[in-house]
Amino acid sequence: LDAAPWWTSAVVYQVYPRSFADSDGDGVGDLPGLIDRLDHLERLGVDVIWLSPVYASPHADNGYDISDYRAIDPAFGTLADFDRLLAEVHGRGMKLIMDLVVNHTSDEHPWFVESRSSKDNPKRDWYWWRPPREGFAAGEPGAEPTNWESFFSGPTWTLDETTGEYYLHLFAPKQPDLNWENPEVRHAVYEMMRWWLDRGVDGFRMDVINLISKDPALPDGATTGTGGLGDGFPHYGTGPRIHEFLQEMHREVFEGRSDQLLTVGEMPGVTWEDARLFTDPARRELDMVFQFEHVSLDHGPGGKFDPEPLDLRDLKASLGRWQTALGDVGWNSLYWSNHDQPRVVSRFGDDGEFWRESATALATVLHLHRGTPYVYQGEELGMTNAPFADVHDMRDVESLNHYRETVAAGADPEAVLRGLRAMGRDNARTPVQWDATPNAGFTTGRPWLPVNPNHTWLNAQAQYDDPKSVFNHYRRLIELRHALPVIARGDFRMLLADEPYLYAYERALGDDRVLVVANLSGTPQTATLDGEWSTTDLLLSNTDEPSVVNGRIAMEPWSAHVFMRS
Numbered sequence: 001l002d003a004a005p006w007w008t009s010a011v012v013y014q015v016y017p018r019s020f021a022d023s024d025g026d027g028v029g030d031l032p033g034l035i036d037r038l039d040h041l042e043r044l045g046v047d048v049i050w051l052s053p054v055y056a057s058p059h060a061d062n063g064y065d066i067s068d069y070r071a072i073d074p075a076f077g078t079l080a081d082f083d084r085l086l087a088e089v090h091g092r093g094m095k096l097i098m099d100l101v102v103n104h105t106s107d108e109h110p111w112f113v114e115s116r117s118s119k120d121n122p123k124r125d126w127y128w129w130r131p132p133r134e135g136f137a138a139g140e141p142g143a144e145p146t147n148w149e150s151f152f153s154g155p156t157w158t159l160d161e162t163t164g165e166y167y168l169h170l171f172a173p174k175q176p177d178l179n180w181e182n183p184e185v186r187h188a189v190y191e192m193m194r195w196w197l198d199r200g201v202d203g204f205r206m207d208v209i210n211l212i213s214k215d216p217a218l219p220d221g222a223t224t225g226t227g228g229l230g231d232g233f234p235h236y237g238t239g240p241r242i243h244e245f246l247q248e249m250h251r252e253v254f255e256g257r258s259d260q261l262l263t264v265g266e267m268p269g270v271t272w273e274d275a276r277l278f279t280d281p282a283r284r285e286l287d288m289v290f291q292f293e294h295v296s297l298d299h300g301p302g303g304k305f306d307p308e309p310l311d312l313r314d315l316k317a318s319l320g321r322w323q324t325a326l327g328d329v330g331w332n333s334l335y336w337s338n339h340d341q342p343r344v345v346s347r348f349g350d351d352g353e354f355w356r357e358s359a360t361a362l363a364t365v366l367h368l369h370r371g372t373p374y375v376y377q378g379e380e381l382g383m384t385n386a387p388f389a390d391v392h393d394m395r396d397v398e399s400l401n402h403y404r405e406t407v408a409a410g411a412d413p414e415a416v417l418r419g420l421r422a423m424g425r426d427n428a429r430t431p432v433q434w435d436a437t438p439n440a441g442f443t444t445g446r447p448w449l450p451v452n453p454n455h456t457w458l459n460a461q462a463q464y465d466d467p468k469s470v471f472n473h474y475r476r477l478i479e480l481r482h483a484l485p486v487i488a489r490g491d492f493r494m495l496l497a498d499e500p501y502l503y504a505y506e507r508a509l510g511d512d513r514v515l516v517v518a519n520l521s522g523t524p525q526t527a528t529l530d531g532e533w534s535t536t537d538l539l540l541s542n543t544d545e546p547s548v549v550n551g552r553i554a555m556e557p558w559s560a561h562v563f564m565r566s
């Protein structure tokens, strides 16, 4: 047991720096602002900070478009600020991991500037360049080398007038994809990673890392996309050389370094079969991955912006499957939210009458699974989706492109807005609510994205001294993972799988048993469970002590209870 990796009992906190804390009044969060708020994280008790990109960037996608991997963007501060942050984080016994965005760069990165300059530039082959499709003139509709649809709407190819060829971008045109087939590209990335590790960072969260290996034949995809575009995913999702590339990265970057580092790969569309391979320690690829199955269950026939209510049985089947699949080999990461997902209390909980109860019930259910939990900034306060009046209040490139494209194609603007309000990424990106003052303590200037008006009552200051607050509930859950090996490393067994409103499971390690039971609905329920659990075993609740009679637990709306026996 002592051989278990340190991150089995760790909790990671994601900072989206643009929206965390602004020290200089320009309305954009920054590194000195983050340093000033480290007390908050220490108080919460998290072990690791994952810092979303702070590198030099034109900010076409809020920093996920990098123009210099070894510089801090002036909007966030300087390299000296970064070194100070790292020292402060380490001084408090925490770690810091960087966001590694190497599927693509910014089109303003010097590599791409060179690459686009001529067909015989030495860096031409660092990106994916292709002539117009056979029989088409450059720029003609349908001349794109493949029919793939971008994650951010429209084709994945943009014509560059300089050479009359197209370049590939799975995301925005300002995010050209690097060509990982080229060993020079790979080695430049590894060198940059070593540079950050030498500086003292504790690992990386790797952006869309399962998309870096494309089938070099670049076949068309099935035409399922908007306006006749196709789905290229089968040709770049978990592609042919992905395991080879990650093993090479491990060898070149991590081998012989401390076992105190953390690697987590973000992997849209990854299956549990592949995740097991990526995270099998014997294969030396990654410590864990972010999978997307459970955050896709509410996507409707029209995709993510056409959401449907979640059926709890689907959620249990999905998370339960991942618990089993990565039970003996591999490791799960656990998350409800991040900067790309709507706020979980609004999405799967109730941000009205049962706001506090549902935020804490969802937290309880997630954190006590087997895996490493990730808390996204503001989630520990129960922050909610934002009341966007219309599209002019939104800033995200994905939302704006989706609106423009679907409305141009004849969709009802109100219907499109409904989808964006429910699922748009800006929901997660409104400033952190520190206190009840006009800009929520985030900035003295004008915030780049409006502060949620509910900050007058929903804020950190109001929660620190309230023992029942969402913040203090998260703090206790984190404490439990630190204190109890059964939570860090125990086996997982799903209970009541077919029950539509209750989420229940058991964890077991040696003689220790933990029972988690939650009512994820707004109506009272009764949980009937085997085993002689009684209120004397109660470890943690988000409501009053429940009545337990003959194995029947009375479950108030959105109540969650944790029992333990040794």
Ligand code: TEU
Pocket (backbone or CB within 6 Å): 061, 064, 065, 101, 151, 171, 207, 208, 266, 268, 304, 339, 340, 398, 425
């Ligand atoms: O996201 C990858 C991704 O596939 C999605 O979550 C994406 O954000 C989108 O919502 C698909 O509908 C990562 C980053 O987390 C995201 O912020 C970046 O925009 C993206 O990669 C490109 O770097």
